[in-house]
Amino acid sequence: MALSCTQQCLRCRNLLFSKTLASAWQYSTQLGYFTTEASLPTKIIHASSIIRGSHIKTKAKHKWTQQILCFNNFTAKHMSTEPTGRQDVEELSKADISHESSLLPIIDAGPATKSQMPLDLDAATEVSALEEIDDVEALSIPVPSAIPPASTSLRDYVDQSETLSKLVQLGVNLWKLEQRPNVGSMLLRLNFDTDVAPRLMFLKDIGVEAHRFGYILTHNPFILTESLENLQARVNYLKLKKFSSETVASMVSKAPYLLNFSVKRLDNRLGFFQTQLNVSASNTRDIVARLPRLLCGSLEPVKENLKVCEIELGFKENEIQRIVIAVPKVLTANKRKLTQIFDFLHNTMKVPHHLIAKFPQVLNTKYLRIRERHMFLEYLGKAQYDPALPNYISLDRLVSLPDQDFCTMLALATLEDFYLFQKTL
């Protein structure tokens, strides 16, 4: 595309140089040719340069270089002297400006320029670049803005675009967003007052706190393209499912993609969790409210994790229910990590299944943490995880205490010893 543009541009310049005596009619046909093809903004800019060229040829061909240099000045003069031409050029320049400011939407200015172009050709007056103009005229000169027509970054548009600058002020991380495909151009097409503000007001109405807006929009900018009725319908659905309004607000701010799911899909997913886990509706609600990410992610890993727990780790169904209700994150955890931790707990530390089900937090901690703590206790002769025997150490306390408390309360050793011990593993 760019290649063809430059080719046409070159051709146009050749024409202007060689056929200095060509008639206006020829130029207008040339123009017609251009404008019919001109469906892209860049081409329209070329067309306007031809208009300029034709004026120069017919009236003042000896000064053309100077005038090319002060094109803006020339257009201003032209606008003030010739009413029909002015209208035309204004239309063109408006088109140009709108292209440059909004950049991506394609404005079809071709037909209009084509119909009015022949009127314009003999309408130019000669102006000098050194001539003084007053403030009002200066104001009406369209200044071509410095924005590039295409860019890989939103940086170039932030200062000019109201939407983007308001989003930055809201705390949206544009740098993260521009790395995702199509998000940048989608954001540029938005109008703050008509697109962004109503949705933010909607989020505020359902109880999302204002400081979460940046987080939500950074993770899910597509919420700005959802229609308000859809959003309202989804919130109504969640409320119908007996989620309280505070819960809905916290769910939306924790899982920004939640409101982009259709009601049917949300219903399917809630049903999936209830049937797979075989728990009551209130428990499902509780799980989903605590980890709303479950509703947005893929369901395949969840299924796999449940199978891993059941077949590979050998938990009974009621134990799985208990684990999931206590720690929903087990459903989204990496299954290799789960088996690694379970392997260590069950085969090295000799902890039976029912104890792990009683303290499901251990499945949610780091493997290295459990390992080095267990080995330290074992080295000190204190690794005793059976509640029936004396000096019992509960799994919960083993993994949840910070290092300092672990050393003083469970291992009865100093922190330095623990760190020295870590260097011998």
Next chain:
Amino acid sequence: MATPAIRMFRRLEGLFCVYKPSGVHWKLVRDGIEANLLKGLNAAPPQPVPHQVRFLTPPGADTEEPRQPALYAASVPALSRHPLVTGPEFQHVKVGVGHRLDAASSGVLVLAVGNGNRALNDLYATRVTRDYTLEGEFGTATDNFSHTGRVVERSTYGHITQDKLDRVLAMLQGANQKALLMYSNVDMQSQEAYEMAARGLLGPEGKSVPILTGLRCIHFQPPSFTLEVRCLNENQKYLRKVVHEIGLELRSTSVCKAVRRTRDGPFTLQDVLTRHRWTAPDVMEAIRQYHLSKKTRRHTHPQIKDSTFQTKEEDKERARQQHET
């Protein structure tokens, strides 16, 4: 112009070492540390957003018939330089890894940040030796020489005494000493070779086969035994194979239960960072110590002290004593 983050990065450049836990790939360690360093660097106070002068139309002005130019100049923050738009200041930190440790082994792993990578290359261009402790067990042989592999043979080990083990180790060390002379590219009949040998400088230049320069048994309690090895150009698989071959030499079989590096060049267990200290401030402190030690080393000639290296037993002994007191 140096921003706070760049100034912080300057202080981070250099060499330091971490304690790699077993069961973790070295790449994971390196990536984790890079992420931590980036977090620390980007948490430094950001540059204030610069202001730029722009011509604004007052909000109340009617744009239909602007008889008077209704623009006014105002200084507004240039949002294109806002940290949310430009992204974090540091997006990559060059973190280089010294001599590798495979996933099953643990111990001192040298890392370099920024221009420390050049120092790292220089370090390994000189002939550095490394110390390992190897834990072995008699009685079985596996396909990958470590205790996790598939068992291919079982044998008795009742006949093995510490004396026999020491004899085998001495034999192995002698053979390696010969290899050391063979791989040093000097004519053995020359005065040059004599002088180098007298100063202990003989050795391979650059790459060579693994050479064990020191080998001793520090703990013997059949079936388990612990060896301390000092070597050149080794890898951990080779060390496991050494344990396997020692078993065969003793008319038995043995597997390697743990490979632990206690020293890599000048870096010993004393200055390693354990897992909870892999953060930017701790790394910065470790690198400061490294630069300090380099300065003092310039004044006093380097010498490797045997007492600085700590074996597992000594560590455990000390921990136990401290615990009891």
